[in-house]
Amino acid sequence: MVIMTTASSHSFEPVLARIAEEIERTPGRGRPADYIPALAACDPRRFGMAVAELDGTVYGVGDWREPFSTQSITKVFTLALDLAREGDALWEHVGREPSGNPFNSLVQLEYENGIPRNPFINAGALVVTDRLQTRSSDASGELLAFLRAESGNPALDFDQDVAASESAHGDRNAALAHFMASYGNIDNPVPVLLDQYFRQCSVMASCADLALAIGFLARHGIRADGDRLLSQSQAKQVNAVMLTCGTYDAAGDFAYRVGLPGKSGVGGGIIAVVPGRCTLCVWSPGLDERGNSVAGVAALDRFTTLTGLSVF
Numbered sequence: 374m375v376i377m378t379t380a381s382s383h384s385f386e387p388v389l390a391r392i393a394e395e396i397e398r399t400p401g402r403g404r405p406a407d408y409i410p411a412l413a414a415c416d417p418r419r420f421g422m423a424v425a426e427l428d429g430t431v432y433g434v435g436d437w438r439e440p441f442s443t444q445s446i447t448k449v450f451t452l453a454l455d456l457a458r459e460g461d462a463l464w465e466h467v468g469r470e471p472s473g474n475p476f477n478s479l480v481q482l483e484y485e486n487g488i489p490r491n492p493f494i495n496a497g498a499l500v501v502t503d504r505l506q507t508r509s510s511d512a513s514g515e516l517l518a519f520l521r522a523e524s525g526n527p528a529l530d531f532d533q534d535v536a537a538s539e540s541a542h543g544d545r546n547a548a549l550a551h552f553m554a555s556y557g558n559i560d561n562p563v564p565v566l567l568d569q570y571f572r573q574c575s576v577m578a579s580c581a582d583l584a585l586a587i588g589f590l591a592r593h594g595i596r597a598d599g600d601r602l603l604s605q606s607q608a609k610q611v612n613a614v615m616l617t618c619g620t621y622d623a624a625g626d627f628a629y630r631v632g633l634p635g636k637s638g639v640g641g642g643i644i645a646v647v648p649g650r651c652t653l654c655v656w657s658p659g660l661d662e663r664g665n666s667v668a669g670v671a672a673l674d675r676f677t678t679l680t681g682l683s684v685f
């Protein structure tokens with residue numbers, strides 16, 4: 374018997390073109406995040422998608438080279454950078470269970486003594502950035518250097534206006550940080566941590582940049598230059614936490630539809646990993662009610678359906 378697979382080794386371009394065409398014809402894109410003006414101003418009809426192979430070959434369609442606000446997507450990178458430095462000790466300070474609550478919720482923290490459920494809700498990401506800050510003394514700088522190196526794009530940068538705007542609307546993140554500090558789960562002064570976190574969220578990058586930058590998770594922990602960032606087992610762990618906690622309070626639905634580890638951000642981007650095969654990034658700023666890009670999830674759903682490339 375000959376087993377046929379649609380997961381061929383040739384160019385991803387035809388499948389990307391087909392997905393872009395389907396998305397173009399689909400009405401209803403959701404609404405851009407409106408908690409800061411820079412995000413609210415985005416056109417929900419924008420759409421881009423990129424696929425990167427393990428060797429750094431990258432394919433794209435639509436606005437795939439347009440920089441957008443990465444926001445919570447950066448939480449995957451700070452998690453990997455901190456895990457690489459401190460290993461399992463991190464898990465004494467943050468859990469790895471889905472929260473079942475909105476990403477910026479305070480309630481669960483009190484029941485659970487200041488230990489956030491996972492590294493991808495805001496409380497958990499603040500803990501990770503705090504720990505990376507302690508170890509590197511410039512968490513957001515380390516993140517930016519890593520993204521530049523892995524994407525091969527030295528022009529990647531923070532957006533100072535977005536960072537300032539996050540800060541001006543940052544009362545809830547400040548509350549989360551102070552609350553965890555009261556349990557002894559934050560090392561750095563809260564203003565220092567918040568400054569780092571808001572800078573982190575403000576990084577601008579394109580689908581091409583992010584698909585390349587997340588390649589180490591498809592290469593089982595190996596960076597673009599061949600150096601190892603994470604052990605194979607740590608790369609598996611990060612992928613697993615993305616699958617179960619990476620798309621806000623909709624990770625079950627995302628796993629059902631897409632079948633890949635993924636992480637979304639309120640800027641409308643989503644990264645996804647096919648371990649051992651390729652990485653993806655899709656961007657469209659219109660969000661659904663749970664904070665995930667409407668066209669982004671739809672496009673990833675079509676990609677795994679059309680190619681058969683998923684972890685299941």
Ligand code: GLU
Nearest residue numbers: 444445495574638639640
């Ligand atoms: N800067 C946002 C916040 O901390 C990130 C939100 C997100 O992308 O989930 O509120």
